[in-house]
Amino acid sequence: MREKERAGEKGSVIEFQSKLPQTPVADHVREILRLLGEDTGREGLVRTPERMEKALRYLTSGYSADVQKIVNGALFDVEYDEVVIVRDIEFFSMCEHHMLPFFGKMHVAYLPGKKVIGLSKIPRIVDVFARRLQIQERLTTQVAETLQDLLSPRGVAVVCEARHFCMMMRGVEKQHSGAITSAMLGAFRNNKETRNELLSLIGPRSQTI
Ligand SMILES: [Zn+2]
Numbered sequence: 606m607r608e609k610e611r612a613g614e615k616g617s618v619i620e621f622q623s624k625l626p627q628t629p630v631a632d633h634v635r636e637i638l639r640l641l642g643e644d645t646g647r648e649g650l651v652r653t654p655e656r657m658e659k660a661l662r663y664l665t666s667g668y669s670a671d672v673q674k675i676v677n678g679a680l681f682d683v684e685y686d687e688v689v690i691v692r693d694i695e696f697f698s699m700c701e702h703h704m705l706p707f708f709g710k711m712h713v714a715y716l717p718g719k720k721v722i723g724l725s726k727i728p729r730i731v732d733v734f735a736r737r738l739q740i741q742e743r744l745t746t747q748v749a750e751t752l753q754d755l756l757s758p759r760g761v762a763v764v765c766e767a768r769h770f771c772m773m774m775r776g777v778e779k780q781h782s783g784a785i786t787s788a789m790l791g792a793f794r795n796n797k798e799t800r801n802e803l804l805s806l807i808g809p810r811s812q813t814i
Contacts, residue, residue, distance in 0.1 A: 663736070690713070762787070767786075
């Protein structure tokens with residue numbers, strides 16, 4: 606399946622092909638379990654490789670998702686020039702360094718130009734990029750740039766607060782530290798007053814993650 610993949614640089618879009626692998630993931634999971642010293646024949650593990658493959662395919666289903674199809678024409682010409690905010694969008698993603706979950710909330714705002722987007726589409730766009738192997742910084746940027754491309758708004762702001770299992774369960778083992786990232790485009794980047802006003806509305810409240 607083909608999809609449009611955002612490249613790191615603003616404005617550039619590259620096509621990339623994502624093919625489902627030929628070799629079943631489950632076979633490799635079984636091998637990993639064996640290498641970890643598990644008895645893959647014991648009752649609790651017999652179907653685990655297949656379950657894990659199914660879970661992994663779901664958690665990475667964003668690779669084959671098509672933003673245009675999801676938006677499905679829900680762009681409307683509306684005269685509205687105040688900020689639109691969708692706050693506290695829950696997301697679950699997996700860090701690309703450890704393949705462990707990170708999860709939290711995303712707050713998305715834009716200042717419409719000529720178009721607005723159906724509000725329910727915004728969480729679905731978040732899921733497209735969350736259901737991939739990610740780093741929080743790129744996830745935040747991709748959501749912002751996708752809205753920029755779709756709507757040509759006067760500004761887009763995305764603030765993301767998340768907790769990372771790779772920090773909580775291993776490594777530094779800090780259970781209560783969250784990471785906050787943001788992407789500001791257009792008026793939210795160029796106008797300090799606009800940005801500050803927005804941050805007071807959607808600003809990070811990390812104690813709520
Ligand atoms: Zn990690």
